[in-house]
Amino acid sequence: MAGRHWREAASLIIVGQGASVNTKIQRFRTDYDLLFLKRSGKSSFLPNAFVFPGGVTAASDFSQDWLNVFKKCGYSAPDLKNEFRNPSPLPEIYANKPPHYILPEVGFRITAIRETFEECGLLLATHHLGSSLDQHELEQWRKAVHNDPSKARTHTLAFHCFSLDHPFLAMFQELGGCPAVWDLHEWIDWFTPINWKNRRFDTAFYITFIKNMPKVTSDNKEIAAVQVSSPAAILDQWHRQNLMLPPPQVYEVSRLLNFQRYEELKRFACKRGKLGLEQYFPVWIKATDGIIAVLPGDDMYPEDPDYLGEKEILQVDFTMKEMREAATHLNRLETKSLYEVCCVVNIEPKYGHASAKNFAQELLTSHTVHSRM
Known part of the structure; x- marks a missing residue:
């Protein structure tokens, strides 16, 4: 897309198997939790928001040097392509990469793994990365990775074999192993x-599964705190205005309400992850009582979305409810405030995905049922 003015990023939904917490809605009890990070209050983007780990891509995430790292673990470039390239049309975030980059499906996964390591210290690696690596040394590598590449040369670490221009890559070059890209769907x-x-960010979201959620720590820079919660518990806190969730997190956590069991969700994600990656670009409509963000599959979604902001935002003299009742196919977020965002979905999403549930409506239904008992 010519003249674009956004950055690309990757985010990771981390699912850990564990005991379910109590929730007011019995059917939303789960045997798994999710990892959330609270952004710093000083952040220029979404301060104090609870988000999934992730961040902006770096050119080094797509370096051809990664092929040598994977080769030492027994995987060639054709092996990686056979594993990750699916038959569906490539989304723009993958298709726009220059030929000298490694496979974008791998590069964005590396971004998600690197950012997770930076932000909370969780390193998703495989093939015996640094079997003798102690926690102190791992933390030193984390600090090196967190630094800007231009500052890495002056870091006081006693690493000697490789340049720290790209410390995350250098870590695997020195210690062996490779990022666990196969575990990200x-x-x-x-x-x-x-x-x-x-x-603005174009962000590829992945999901991964961990039997036991490890102890993680915030970096006390970009991230102020760490929280592990079930989908219903985090949505309930948000609904009560105890914390802030950005709309993509609200939608994706609401999608996870379809799954009560860790193994069920894992099977779904592994299978669905090979079908394709759809882009959700919300298109705003200003109603009289709030903002409607329509998504692909909705009757109001334009055939040619305005990615560059060259058109005025559509304003209508109808309420969000009236706009909803006038449509047949719905995939939208209806927003009155940061804490009043309803997922309204009655379509079957593309590539075999699950539909997001309307948590506020489910709460209301639950309260109504209990009041009749």
Whole structure:
């Protein structure tokens, strides 16, 4: 897309098997939890919001040097392509990569793994990365990875074999092993709407599964705190205005309400992740009582979305309810405030995905049922 003014990123939904917490809605009890990170209050983008780990891509995430890392673990470039390239049309976030980059399906997974390591210290690696690596040394590598590449040369670590221009790559070159890209399954691609102007991101979301959620720590820079919660518990806290969830997190956590069991969700994600990656670019409509963000598959979604913000946002003299009742196919977020965002979905999403549930409506239904008992 010519003249684009956004950055690309990757985010990781981390699912850990564990005991379910109590929730007011019995059918939303789960035997798994999710990892959330609270962004710093000083952040210029979404301060204090609870998000999944992730961040902006770096050129080094797509370096051909990674092929040597994977080769030492027994995987060639054709092996990686056979594993990760699916028959569906490539989303723009993959298709726009230059030929000298490694496979984008691998590069974005490396971004998600690197950012997770930076932000909370969780390293998703395989093939015996540094079997003798102690926690102190791992933390030193984490600090090196967190630094800007331009500052890495002056870091005081006693590493000697490789340049620290790209410390995450250098870590695997020195210690062996490789990023556990096979454990990350494609989930969805969220593209920030045009109203965010210069703070826009096209973000590939992946999902991964961990039997036991490890103890993780915030970096006390970009991330202020760590929280592990079930889908219903985090949505309930958000609904009570105890914490802030950005709309993509609200939608994706609401999608997870379809799954009560860790193994059920894992089977679904592994199978669905090979079908394709759809981009969700919310298109705003200003109703009289709030903002409607329509998504692909909705009757109101335009055939040619305005990715560059060249058109005025559509305004209508109808309420969100009236707009909803006038449509047949619905895939939208109805927003009155940061804490009043309803997922309204009655379509079957593309590539075999699950539909997001309307948590606020489910709460209301649950309260009504209990009041009659």
